[in-house]
Amino acid sequence: MEFEYGNFKVSFKYGMEYLHVTAKITFIALFFGVVIGLVVAVVRHYKIPVISQILTVFVTLYQGLPVMVALLIYNLLFSFYIADIIRILHLNVQVRDVDNIVVAYFTLSLAAITSISETFRGAFVSVEKTQYEAGHAVGLSKLQTLRRIIIPQMIPVAIPGLINNMVGTIKGTSLVMTIGVMEVMNASLIPCSRTYSFLEGYVAAALIYWTFTLVLETIARVFEKRTKCYRENITN
Amino acid sequence: MKNIFSWDRLWKVIPQLNPYIGVSFRIVLSGLVFGTLLGLAVAVLRIKKILIINQILSVYISFMRGTSMLVQLMIIYYGLPLLLKGTIGVDINSWDKLMFVKATFILNEGAFLGELFRAAIESVPAEQREAGYSINLTGPQVFFRIVLPQAVKTAIPAYGVDVIGMFHNTSIAFTLGVIDLVGRAKTIGIGTGHLIEAYVYVAFIYIIVSIILKLLFYLLDRKFTFGTEGTVH
Amino acid sequence: MIEIKNIKKSFGKNEVLKDVSLKVDKGEVVVLLGPSGSGKTTLLRCINFLEKADEGTLTIGEDTVELHKISNKDKRKLRGKTGFVFQNYGLFKNKTAIQNITEGLIVGRKIPKAEAIKKAEEVLEWVGMSDKRDYYPSKLSGGQQQRIGIARAVALDPDVILFDEPTSALDPELVGEILGVIKKVADKGITMIVVTHEMAFAQDVADKVVFMDGGVVVEEGKPSDVFYHPKEERTRQFLSRILPEEPDYYI
Numbered sequence: 001m002e003f004e005y006g007n008f009k010v011s012f013k014y015g016m017e018y019l020h021v022t023a024k025i026t027f028i029a030l031f032f033g034v035v036i037g038l039v040v041a042v043v044r045h046y047k048i049p050v051i052s053q054i055l056t057v058f059v060t061l062y063q064g065l066p067v068m069v070a071l072l073i074y075n076l077l078f079s080f081y082i083a084d085i086i087r088i089l090h091l092n093v094q095v096r097d098v099d100n101i102v103v104a105y106f107t108l109s110l111a112a113i114t115s116i117s118e119t120f121r122g123a124f125v126s127v128e129k130t131q132y133e134a135g136h137a138v139g140l141s142k143l144q145t146l147r148r149i150i151i152p153q154m155i156p157v158a159i160p161g162l163i164n165n166m167v168g169t170i171k172g173t174s175l176v177m178t179i180g181v182m183e184v185m186n187a188s189l190i191p192c193s194r195t196y197s198f199l200e201g202y203v204a205a206a207l208i209y210w211t212f213t214l215v216l217e218t219i220a221r222v223f224e225k226r227t228k229c230y231r232e233n234i235t236n
Numbered sequence: 237m238k239n240i241f242s243w244d245r246l247w248k249v250i251p252q253l254n255p256y257i258g259v260s261f262r263i264v265l266s267g268l269v270f271g272t273l274l275g276l277a278v279a280v281l282r283i284k285k286i287l288i289i290n291q292i293l294s295v296y297i298s299f300m301r302g303t304s305m306l307v308q309l310m311i312i313y314y315g316l317p318l319l320l321k322g323t324i325g326v327d328i329n330s331w332d333k334l335m336f337v338k339a340t341f342i343l344n345e346g347a348f349l350g351e352l353f354r355a356a357i358e359s360v361p362a363e364q365r366e367a368g369y370s371i372n373l374t375g376p377q378v379f380f381r382i383v384l385p386q387a388v389k390t391a392i393p394a395y396g397v398d399v400i401g402m403f404h405n406t407s408i409a410f411t412l413g414v415i416d417l418v419g420r421a422k423t424i425g426i427g428t429g430h431l432i433e434a435y436v437y438v439a440f441i442y443i444i445v446s447i448i449l450k451l452l453f454y455l456l457d458r459k460f461t462f463g464t465e466g467t468v469h
Numbered sequence: 470m471i472e473i474k475n476i477k478k479s480f481g482k483n484e485v486l487k488d489v490s491l492k493v494d495k496g497e498v499v500v501l502l503g504p505s506g507s508g509k510t511t512l513l514r515c516i517n518f519l520e521k522a523d524e525g526t527l528t529i530g531e532d533t534v535e536l537h538k539i540s541n542k543d544k545r546k547l548r549g550k551t552g553f554v555f556q557n558y559g560l561f562k563n564k565t566a567i568q569n570i571t572e573g574l575i576v577g578r579k580i581p582k583a584e585a586i587k588k589a590e591e592v593l594e595w596v597g598m599s600d601k602r603d604y605y606p607s608k609l610s611g612g613q614q615q616r617i618g619i620a621r622a623v624a625l626d627p628d629v630i631l632f633d634e635p636t637s638a639l640d641p642e643l644v645g646e647i648l649g650v651i652k653k654v655a656d657k658g659i660t661m662i663v664v665t666h667e668m669a670f671a672q673d674v675a676d677k678v679v680f681m682d683g684g685v686v687v688e689e690g691k692p693s694d695v696f697y698h699p700k701e702e703r704t705r706q707f708l709s710r711i712l713p714e715e716p717d718y719y720i
């Protein structure tokens with residue numbers, strides 16, 4: 001067995017063709033992660049009765065569950081119930097036409113929501129109590145204080161943590177190869193099934209992931225640098 | 237709808253899975269022990285900023301941070317035998333698959349813990365070192381008696397998160413065909429045609445162990461307070 | 470008993486010490502004065518090898534070394550004769566008050582543990598910190614931390630103690646009590662080199678005042694001479710800024 005550069009090039013080309021799938025999974029997960037994660041963090045931060053306790057238990061337990069295991073379970077449930085779902089919703093599609101990429105969206109979104117909500121929750125704590133009191137003192141309502149005073153101060157503090165969440169999400173996307181979704185990793189391996197030499201495929205996939213992560217991280221770091229002054233204002 | 241889950245099958249599957257919890261622990265343990273040693277070496281080398289070595293290490297760290305462990309595992313599984321045979325002529329094709337998993341975990345942890353330790357060591361203010369020198373301690377005494385204890389304290393929470401993450405990552409070992417919890421769950425599924433009960437129990441184990449680990453590190457962190465939390469006397 | 474000759478030190482292109490020499494006799498208290506950036510702290514740090522000087526020699530007692538090519542062995546030998554009190558106290562955060570003091574005695578000096586603890590308890594008592602014996606620095610105020618810092622230096626029985634702006638990180642109301650402790654150290658007859666901006670203290674305690682500016686010694690002499698009859702214009706300017714003869718206004 002040797003490392004064939006030619007095979008590597010073919011694998012790289014295949015992998016790149018499916019980069020948009022990996023990117024799509026990443027961005028969908030991050031979108032829901034940020035939006036719903038923020039809501040979860042707010043509910044928990046303001047200790048809204050019942051919902052807050054339920055979310056605390058859920059987030060604590062769910063963080064103990066590896067993404068891989070979650071993915072396998074959801075995929076199993078999906079394949080088990082998809083026929084029923086189609087029938088109940090009267091959808092005009094065939095079972096074999098439904099792509100289980102929705103399982104990938106769901107699993108990674110849920111993982112992103114829990115981890116990003118924790119990032120936001122930590123950032124909330126960094127905003128001083130007097131900021132809330134000052135907001136109320138000038139006659140803002142609770143929601144106005146949150147939206148106009150607290151969240152703008154909390155976001156810059158959350159950014160370094162969010163970057164870590166983002167890197168984690170990109171890495172998570174490669175796991176979906178195990179449920180057969182065609183993305184960078186599986187696509188890079190397509191040529192390998194002909195050559196029976198897999199190293200080239202995996203190296204190609206690794207390079208694509210690595211570059212993808214580095215590019216997104218670099219963009220995020222620029223943003224992080226720009227907001228540095230706000231962060232220092234708040235944490236000092 | 238069909239009956240996908242049965243409690244009976246769950247009770248039956250538990251004793252079949254339990255013996256395989258140890259496989260995950262063994263992976264974590266070698267990652268922890270050798271990863272910590274490798275990480276310390278990486279941290280010290282990075283702090284010393286030796287030319288070339290520093291560049292090589294930052295590429296190594298960037299790769300480990302920027303790609304998933306699944307990719308790393310596969311590259312090591314297919315690539316390491318090739319590399320070792322090509323360079324020093326050692327044939328490791330007969331290695332147990334678990335060995336490749338462990339090797340991946342050690343290399344991955346070396347990078348992550350290396351960065352963690354470096355940040356923790358560099359977070360100790362220069363004055364702490366100077367104070368050590370001023371009372372005539374030697375360089376190694378200053379490092380081991382003053383800097384390291386303070387760095388360890390700083391590193392504990394992140395170390396805990398890292399160990400739990402490592403434990404979660406053991407769930408990818410099955411992709412190589414290693415029979416760990418997930419791997420065993422799959423073989424049970426093939427044998428009986430019922431997978432979900434095994435998966436549910438696997439999920440349960442991962443959640444419980446994660447919470448226990450979290451608690452342990454919380455207590456460890458509390459122990460290393462140096463008077464910064466709670467009241468002393 | 471301490472003699473520094475022709476010390477030079479640059480940070481990059483910035484020449485912080487340009488050929489400074491200083492002599493301190495046994496039991497003498499020398500106060501280093503000067504605007505910030507004048508090199509006084511760097512000089513102090515070079516004496517304790519916390520900075521490596523580019524040139525110059527240092528003599529403490531019988532031992533003379535060349536500062537730019539000193540061996541680790543000589544470094545430790547000479548450091549063993551000095552104590553250092555830091556601006557930000559420099560207490561080991563992972564050690565209690567008494568452990569901060571015994572650390573140097575047991576590990577540095579190899580004094581038996583029981584003896585070291587006895588010695589440490591004595592100095593704690595002496596600086597009035599006996600009741601804080603087992604507190605970590607994070608539980609102590611700045612003034613209390615600096616008392617421990619001074620006790621740590623005194624416990625080592627050094628030939629000379631170097632004080633680097635020991636009160637400048639303190640709240641104004643705590644400065645007086647720490648200066649009181651430093652005066653107590655001076656009264657013991659210990660040789661001291663003190664970098665400070667506290668003029669009243671300098672006048673009261675110092676045997677000699679050394680005024681530095683721009684990396685050189687501009688003027689030195691008795692406090693009464695330097696403060697009230699400065700020979701140099703630069704000294705006069707500096708003093709007029711921090712020692713107003715007459716208050717500009719009354720409340």
